[in-house]
Amino acid sequence: MNSFRAFxxxxxxxxxLYALPMGWLMLGIERKLKARFQGRIGPPLSQxxxxxxxxxxxxxxxxxxxxxxxxxxLPLLAVGSTIGALALLPVFRGETGFVGDIVVLVGLLEMxxxxxxxxxxxxxSIYGEVGATREALVGIxxxxxxxxxxxxxxxxxxxxxxxxIAAATPWAVRVPALxxxxxxxxxxxxxxxxxxxxxxxxxxxxxxxxxxxPRLALWELAxxxxxxxxxxxxxxxxxxxxxxxxxxxxxxxxxxxxxxxPLLTLLASSTARLKITQAxxxxxxxxxxxxxxxxxxxxxxxxxxx
Amino acid sequence: xxxxxxxxxxxxxxxARRRSAWLYHFNAGACNGCDIELVTCLTPRYxxxxxxxxxxASPRHADILCVSGPVTRTTREALVTIxxxxxxxxxxxxxxxxxxxxxxxxxxxxxxxxxxxIIPVDIYIPGCPxxxxxxxxxxxxxxxxxxxRKTESVAGGR
Numbered sequence: 402m403n404s405f406r407a408f409x410x411x412x413x414x415x416x417x418l419y420a421l422p423m424g425w426l427m428l429g430i431e432r433k434l435k436a437r438f439q440g441r442i443g444p445p446l447s448q449x450x451x452x453x454x455x456x457x458x459x460x461x462x463x464x465x466x467x468x469x470x471x472x473x474x475l476p477l478l479a480v481g482s483t484i485g486a487l488a489l490l491p492v493f494r495g496e497t498g499f500v501g502d503i504v505v506l507v508g509l510l511e512m513x514x515x516x517x518x519x520x521x522x523x524x525x526s527i528y529g530e531v532g533a534t535r536e537a538l539v540g541i542x543x544x545x546x547x548x549x550x551x552x553x554x555x556x557x558x559x560x561x562x563x564x565x566i567a568a569a570t571p572w573a574v575r576v577p578a579l580x581x582x583x584x585x586x587x588x589x590x591x592x593x594x595x596x597x598x599x600x601x602x603x604x605x606x607x608x609x610x611x612x613x614x615p616r617l618a619l620w621e622l623a624x625x626x627x628x629x630x631x632x633x634x635x636x637x638x639x640x641x642x643x644x645x646x647x648x649x650x651x652x653x654x655x656x657x658x659x660x661x662x663p664l665l666t667l668l669a670s671s672t673a674r675l676k677i678t679q680a681x682x683x684x685x686x687x688x689x690x691x692x693x694x695x696x697x698x699x700x701x702x703x704x705x706x707x
Numbered sequence: 708x709x710x711x712x713x714x715x716x717x718x719x720x721x722x723a724r725r726r727s728a729w730l731y732h733f734n735a736g737a738c739n740g741c742d743i744e745l746v747t748c749l750t751p752r753y754x755x756x757x758x759x760x761x762x763x764a765s766p767r768h769a770d771i772l773c774v775s776g777p778v779t780r781t782t783r784e785a786l787v788t789i790x791x792x793x794x795x796x797x798x799x800x801x802x803x804x805x806x807x808x809x810x811x812x813x814x815x816x817x818x819x820x821x822x823x824x825i826i827p828v829d830i831y832i833p834g835c836p837x838x839x840x841x842x843x844x845x846x847x848x849x850x851x852x853x854x855x856r857k858t859e860s861v862a863g864g865r
Contacts, residue, residue: 432756436754436756439751440751441751441754441756441757442754442757443754443756443757444756444757444758444759445726445759447726448726448727448759451722451723451726451727451759452723452727452759454719454720454723454727455720455723455724455726455727455770458720458723458724459770459794459795459796460794460795460796461794462767462791462792462793462794528765601764602764604764605764605765606763606764606765606768609765609768610764610765610767611765611767612767612768613767613768613792613794614794617767617768
């Protein structure tokens, strides 16, 4: 990946210029569909955009100077690392990346939840702290199957190069691994039934209770781009072949990413929020089981091949 | 050149404020009647989310402060704090007769209201309780006020 291509990937596609409108569109579809499922008309698709503009134009209340570091720094870090993760997604054919880029990619994807946890604790609000605790707890239980599935895919393809993993993982490993990753998606996007961390009304706004105006807008931007990044992450590893035409790859990537949104929305609007014990038990039992199947398939596939 | 650009951004901000008003609901000792009517506005029958209106749980996220109840002595300080926590521009809506006049509680020694003695109120929605239609109309007028309100910094936050 030369520097020009890296620049384009960061700022244009699948980076900032694509991820932000796409994230807003995904959030808009999610809110609209959720309303339709509940028998309401719901907000227009442009709603997340107007929310962001309104928040950016608000005048934040003066705070102690020492608070400004976490109030501005953490959401900026979340936005930046999500853009970085998007840029590393192997969407196109010629993109060889670098060995170990899957580790960097997962690390960058994990940054926004980590920033959110820190923000919740640093805000010193009781609601923020409880929200951060829950976020940390579901983060741990969701990352066990998530990482196990990725390890299975990396081991069976014999590579730490994300484009190589996407191309060479056998289907016996790929299918259970992707199911395990899909299982973790509602947790990572804080959707029902795993919306424990940002439990509306119950915990006020969770870790984001003390954020206002433009700082809250930054979190909303990070969340929108998380949608693009995580759905894109699944799609990149679900499609093994890459066309030689860049626009075919881009179109497939965009359409399949969008197709995941109604699925997640259907799950979110048809379930109620779980308790923390129920959520963790569900992840330990079922998430780990599917990930273990993927790991076992990877191990047996390797020993059978040699 | 720069004048027209600024006009464009201001118009966009006004439009965004009209389409995305987030409410914070504060119960200052209300009997729960107005609170139920306010929540009714979010149900499929009235569905105010069509207009981008959302009930927010944190005052720091809100644009419109909805107060119900005649402001008892114990809620007065919380009301002032929460008013200071809402970032500018903000609008205050008094829902029901209690925040406007103290209603049947007028003259009681434990009542510090009405609300406009403590914080400035922009819109009054009379009724005991007001119907959801009246609340939606009042909030839409509050949104009109919010859209054209100038942003000024307030030192009262904490």
